[in-house]
Amino acid sequence: MKKYKGYLIDLDGTMYKGTERIEEAGHFVDYLVRNEIPYLFVTNNSSQTPKQVAKKLNEFQIQASEDRVFTTSQATANYIAQKKDQATVYMIGEEGLREAIQTSGHHLVDENPDFVVVGIDRDISYEKYAKACIAVRNGAAFISTNADIAIPTERGLLPGNGALTSVIAVSTNTAPVFIGKPEKIIVEQALEVLGVAKEDTLMVGDNYDTDIMAGMNCGIDTLLVHTGVTTKELLKQYNSQPTYTIDSLSDYLKHIN
Amino acid sequence: MKKYKGYLIDLDGTMYKGTERIEEAGHFVDYLVRNEIPYLFVTNNSSQTPKQVAKKLNEFQIQASEDRVFTTSQATANYIAQKKDQATVYMIGEEGLREAIQTSGHHLVDENPDFVVVGIDRDISYEKYAKACIAVRNGAAFISTNADIAIPTERGLLPGNGALTSVIAVSTNTAPVFIGKPEKIIVEQALEVLGVAKEDTLMVGDNYDTDIMAGMNCGIDTLLVHTGVTTKELLKQYNSQPTYTIDSLSDYLKHIN
Numbered sequence: 001m002k003k004y005k006g007y008l009i010d011l012d013g014t015m016y017k018g019t020e021r022i023e024e025a026g027h028f029v030d031y032l033v034r035n036e037i038p039y040l041f042v043t044n045n046s047s048q049t050p051k052q053v054a055k056k057l058n059e060f061q062i063q064a065s066e067d068r069v070f071t072t073s074q075a076t077a078n079y080i081a082q083k084k085d086q087a088t089v090y091m092i093g094e095e096g097l098r099e100a101i102q103t104s105g106h107h108l109v110d111e112n113p114d115f116v117v118v119g120i121d122r123d124i125s126y127e128k129y130a131k132a133c134i135a136v137r138n139g140a141a142f143i144s145t146n147a148d149i150a151i152p153t154e155r156g157l158l159p160g161n162g163a164l165t166s167v168i169a170v171s172t173n174t175a176p177v178f179i180g181k182p183e184k185i186i187v188e189q190a191l192e193v194l195g196v197a198k199e200d201t202l203m204v205g206d207n208y209d210t211d212i213m214a215g216m217n218c219g220i221d222t223l224l225v226h227t228g229v230t231t232k233e234l235l236k237q238y239n240s241q242p243t244y245t246i247d248s249l250s251d252y253l254k255h256i257n
Numbered sequence: 258m259k260k261y262k263g264y265l266i267d268l269d270g271t272m273y274k275g276t277e278r279i280e281e282a283g284h285f286v287d288y289l290v291r292n293e294i295p296y297l298f299v300t301n302n303s304s305q306t307p308k309q310v311a312k313k314l315n316e317f318q319i320q321a322s323e324d325r326v327f328t329t330s331q332a333t334a335n336y337i338a339q340k341k342d343q344a345t346v347y348m349i350g351e352e353g354l355r356e357a358i359q360t361s362g363h364h365l366v367d368e369n370p371d372f373v374v375v376g377i378d379r380d381i382s383y384e385k386y387a388k389a390c391i392a393v394r395n396g397a398a399f400i401s402t403n404a405d406i407a408i409p410t411e412r413g414l415l416p417g418n419g420a421l422t423s424v425i426a427v428s429t430n431t432a433p434v435f436i437g438k439p440e441k442i443i444v445e446q447a448l449e450v451l452g453v454a455k456e457d458t459l460m461v462g463d464n465y466d467t468d469i470m471a472g473m474n475c476g477i478d479t480l481l482v483h484t485g486v487t488t489k490e491l492l493k494q495y496n497s498q499p500t501y502t503i504d505s506l507s508d509y510l511k512h513i514n
Contacts, residue, residue: 122383129381130415133407137414149428150390157394158387163428171406171420 001244001255002221006196007032007039008070008187010205011053013228014249015041016060018152022227026062028249033063042190042203044180044210046073046119046145046161047094072145072180073100073119075189079179080106080115080143088112090135092128092164093119097145112138118168118176119145120161129167136172146180148210181205182213187220202243206230212242225249258501258512259478263453264289264296265327265444267462268310270485271506272298273317275409279484283319285506290320299447299460301437301467303330303376303402303418304351329402329437330354330376332446334361336436337372337400345369347392349385349421350376354402369395375425375433376402377418386424393429403437405467438462439470444477459500463487469499482506 009015015025032039041064043053050069057064073093077100080087087106090113091097097119101108106115116135121128136142147162165176179185191198202221205211206228215222224242226232227249235245246252266272272282289296298321300310307326314321330350334357337344344363347370348354354376358365363372373392378385393399404419422433436442448455459478462468463485472479481499483489484506492502503509 124381124383124386126379126381126416126421129420130412133416133420134413149430155387156391157428159383159390159424159428163386163390163424164383166423166427167416167420170423171414171416173406 001252003256004202004221005037005200006194006202007037008042008190008194008201008203008215008220009039010181010207010211011041011043011045011057012152013206014204014211014225015057015062017228021060022249024248024250025227026060028253029063031253038194038196039068040070040190040194041068042070042181042186044072044146044148044186046071046076046097046180047122048096049099050074052096070186070190070193071096071100072186073097074193075186076117076119076143076145076179077101077104077106078189078192079177079185080104080117083141084114087114089115089117090131090140091117091119092121092124092132093117093145094121094123111135113140115143116140116168117143117145118161118165120151120164124164129171132168133171136168136174142168142172142174142176144176144178147178147183148180181210182217184214184218187214187218191218191220204249208235208238208242215242216240223252225252258509260513261459261478262294262457263451263459264294265299265447265451265458265460265472265477266296267438267464267468268298268300268302268314270463271461271468271482272314272319274485278317279506281505281507282484283317285510286320288510295451295453296325297327297447297451298325299327299438299443301329301403301405301443303328303333303354303437304379305353306356307331309353327443327447327450328353328357329443330357332443333374333376333400333402333436334358334363335446335449336434336442337361337363337374340398341371344371346372346374347388347397348374348376349378349381349389350374350402351378351380368392370397372400373397373425374400374402375418375422377408377421381421386428389425390428393425393431399425399429399431399433401433401435404435404440405437438467439474441471441475444471444475448475448477461506465492465495465499472499473497480509482509
C-alpha cells in the first residue's frame, strides 16, 4: 500500500456511526497525529461550524481541532470567493453556513443578491423559498451546499438538503451548482486547505456514492472502509472500484506499518 | 360550432386576470345561466374553499355559487374516497384542502396515514416535510393536488405546489399522483359532479399546458381563449391544437348564437 502525505476523511460512518463510537477510527487519527501527517475531516453537513464538529469528534475520543474540519459550508464560501470577492448572498441555511459565508467576507442580503445559497435549514419557510426563487429568476447564481436527499435520524430518514433545494430548482427551472461530495468542488477546496498534492492525498470514507465518487471525480486515490453505508455486497454493483477497500481502519494501519 | 350541454371553465386568465375583470367572461356565464346549461369552475387552486372561490367570482361580477366550483382539493378528496372510504390522511395544505378532505369523511392524522396529500402551504415547515417523508417511506400513498411550479403574484413568480411537492418526491424517490390539470383525474371527477356526458362537455381555458391538456388527456373538446397565458404565438408551438380557439368569450357567444 502506498504511503500518503495527506488525508481527507469522512465523518459519519467513518469516524463514528450516528451516536456510536468507532474505536479503530480514533487509533487511525492518533497515528496521523503521531506522524505529523496532515489531515482534514471533510463533511457534507452544512449546519454546524468547524468548532461544533471538532467538539463532537472529541466526544468520540477522536483528536480534532476546528482547523482540521472542512465543511461544505466552508467549501461553498470559498467557491463564491473565487467567483466574486465580497459577494452579496441570500442564504437559506443554519449556523454553519452563516458563519462560513460571513467569515469569508461575503454579505448576507435579503434582496438582489449575487448568489442564492441553500443549505439544510430546519427552519425553512415559504417566505425563504419565495425570496430565493425571486432572486434566482432575477439572475442570481444558484448554489446548494450538497445534494443529499435524506438525513438519517432516530425518527428515520428525514429530508436532506438536496430535497429542500429542489423547490427552487423546480420552480425556477434552474439547476444549482452543488458543492458537497460527490462533487469535486469540495475536494478541490479541501486540497487547497490541506496543502498536499493531489497525488499524495487519500480520500477515506464509508459511502461510495459520496466519499468515493468525490475522490474519483477529483482524481485522487480512495479508501472505502466498510463501517458505514456501503457494504461489500453493495460495492459489487459498481464498475469503478475504490483504490483500496478495508473492513476497518485498524486493517489500514496494519497494512501501512 | 357544436352546441355543448355542459362546460368546465378555468378561472384565472379565463374568468378574470389576476385582480382584473374580464367583462366578456361575465356575459358568457350569464348566457349559461339564462339557458340553464350546467357548468363548473375547475381550478388547480387548492388553498381556497368553493365558497371563497365563488365569492371572488362574484366580486368580478360573475354569477357563481359554491356548488358551481370544483377545486383540485375536492377532486383529491373524491379520488381518495374512490380508493378508500374514510381514509386516514396526513395533509400539507391550507383551508381549502382541509375542508375538502374532512367533508369527504376522511380523517386527518399525524402518523401512519393511508395517504399523504400535498397542496400549496404558505405555512410549510421542515417538520411537515419530515412527517410526510416518514409516512411515504412507510408506504402511504403519495398524492399532490397539482404540479404547478409557480404562482403569479405582485412580487413575481413564487413557488407553486409542484415545487413544494418535490421535496418529498426527491427525498423518498417516490413520484406522487398529481390530481389537478393537466391530469385527467380532476376532469374525470369534475364530469361526475357536472353530470353531463364527456362528448357533450367543453373545457374552456386560457392555458394550453394545463386547461387544454387536461381536456385532451380526458378526451373532451377544448376551447382556448386568448385572454391569459397562451398567446397565438405560443399556441403555434404545439402540434395538437384545441378544438376551438378564440380571442375572447364574446366571440364564442357570437358563434353559437
